[in-house]
Amino acid sequence: MDQLITYSLHLADTTLILAQRNAEWCAHGPILEQDIAITNITLDLIGQSRNFYQYAATLINQSAEAVAEPATEDSLAYLRTEREYKNLLITELPNGDWANTILRQFFFSVFQFGLLEQLQKGSDAQLAAIAEKSIKETTYHVKWSSEWVIRLGDGTEESHQRMINAIHNLWTYTGEFFIPAVYEKDVLPHVDFDALKSAWLEKITEIFTEATLSVPPASFMQTGGKTGHHTEHLGFILTDLQHLQKTYPGAEW
Amino acid sequence: MIPELQTIWSLLEEVKDPEVPVLSIPDLGIVREVKIYDDLIEVIITPTYSGCPAMDMISMDIRLKLLEQGYKNIRVSYQLSPAWTTDWMTESGKKKLQEYGIAPPQEKRVRKMLFDEDEEIICPRCQSSHTKLLSQFGSTACKALYQCQDCKEPFDYFKCH
Numbered sequence: 096m097d098q099l100i101t102y103s104l105h106l107a108d109t110t111l112i113l114a115q116r117n118a119e120w121c122a123h124g125p126i127l128e129q130d131i132a133i134t135n136i137t138l139d140l141i142g143q144s145r146n147f148y149q150y151a152a153t154l155i156n157q158s159a160e161a162v163a164e165p166a167t168e169d170s171l172a173y174l175r176t177e178r179e180y181k182n183l184l185i186t187e188l189p190n191g192d193w194a195n196t197i198l199r200q201f202f203f204s205v206f207q208f209g210l211l212e213q214l215q216k217g218s219d220a221q222l223a224a225i226a227e228k229s230i231k232e233t234t235y236h237v238k239w240s241s242e243w244v245i246r247l248g249d250g251t252e253e254s255h256q257r258m259i260n261a262i263h264n265l266w267t268y269t270g271e272f273f274i275p276a277v278y279e280k281d282v283l284p285h286v287d288f289d290a291l292k293s294a295w296l297e298k299i300t301e302i303f304t305e306a307t308l309s310v311p312p313a314s315f316m317q318t319g320g321k322t323g324h325h326t327e328h329l330g331f332i333l334t335d336l337q338h339l340q341k342t343y344p345g346a347e348w
Numbered sequence: 349m350i351p352e353l354q355t356i357w358s359l360l361e362e363v364k365d366p367e368v369p370v371l372s373i374p375d376l377g378i379v380r381e382v383k384i385y386d387d388l389i390e391v392i393i394t395p396t397y398s399g400c401p402a403m404d405m406i407s408m409d410i411r412l413k414l415l416e417q418g419y420k421n422i423r424v425s426y427q428l429s430p431a432w433t434t435d436w437m438t439e440s441g442k443k444k445l446q447e448y449g450i451a452p453p454q455e456k457r458v459r460k461m462l463f464d465e466d467e468e469i470i471c472p473r474c475q476s477s478h479t480k481l482l483s484q485f486g487s488t489a490c491k492a493l494y495q496c497q498d499c500k501e502p503f504d505y506f507k508c509h
């Protein structure tokens with residue numbers, strides 16, 4: 096049960112933090128249609144987070160350690176500390192330019208698509224139901240971000256160079272997708288992470304080839320987010336995200 | 349169908365999608381089931397998209413509508429699986445969308461494959477099929493933005509999902 100709670104929180108934190116980053120583009124997108132696109136993706140990610148947080152809250156409240164104050168989706172999002180957050184490191188990195196934002200969404204969405212397919216086949220009915228709902232949205236995210244990777248990679252000299260810089264910034268954060276934490280192995284005994292990684296790499300290679308970009312060689316990969324060891328960026332995100340609830344506890348509107 | 353169930357379904361016809369007010373929630377296909385217990389009415393709905401901001405408002409509107417008719421004990425529950433699809437939208441719902449100027453979902457099957465050919469969408473104003481996609485993401489999560497190449501009008505398309 097504890098492992099399932101932690102895993103649900105890991106999924107919820109990951110989509111919440113990525114949503115929080117993408118939301119920084121709200122009203123700053125390169126053109127109106129793309130501003131709307133990135134914020135729509137943000138909304139999908141927040142919706143997915145809410146489903147995972149609600150599930151985690153239900154499990155926490157059912158478990159023996161339940162405290163007087165029941166957990167809610169809000170308490171889980173607003174009142175947990177940096178070390179308690181289990182999001183993937185790649186989601187908390189600063190947005191950088193549009194190329195960097197696009198590439199992160201592309202890496203993440205292709206990974207998430209494969210993972211959600213697996214969750215649908217898993218033994219936990221609620222995770223499977225959330226995955227069934229989410230994968231339809233993720234399909235759009237993959238399509239949209241792939242098209243942008245191709246457009247920028249195979250675009251101008253400037254956009255091509257920006258994609259190369261983005262690959263340089265993000266590549267070492269992609270390994271964490273496929274290095275399972277203890278709780279993941281426990282909750283997902285049926286998932287072959289190496290197979291998930293090969294399928295991901297195949298898709299990345301296909302799109303990169305079309306985008307005239309090269310896939311970097313295997314290298315050192317950053318880890319830590321899944322166990323609560325974060326970059327210096329997460330603290331700032333949470334300060335922003337949690338400011339209101341910490342200043343005015345229990346505030347509602 | 350027992351008469352009271354019939355009554356509740358017809359009351360639900362009066363609850364509209366706040367983002368597309370010509371559609372009732374049964375038209376939209378999000379009411380999965382209505383159950384009547386001794387003194388409790390349960391309405392089970394499913395979200396269109398995970399982050400659909402209209403869901404909270406819709407469940408409040410259901411509650412208000414039933415309270416208004418004298419029902420006191422009402423429960424609105426959410427069900428995620430099976431996931432909502434535009435296939436559940438009624439034919440009359442599709443017609444209302446069309447008249448409202450939004451192209452209704454035009455495919456029968458849900459696509460999950462990546463990189464399909466872009467679909468040919470019919471302009472709701474002049475019925476031309478000579479249209480182009482401006483953005484996969486439109487004014488709400490469930491819509492995409494198109495433009496008609498003949499009458500030049502931009503229009504919303506209610507995406508197949």
Ligand SMILES: [Zn+2]
Pocket residue numbers: 471472473474475476496497498499500501
């Ligand atoms: Zn037209």
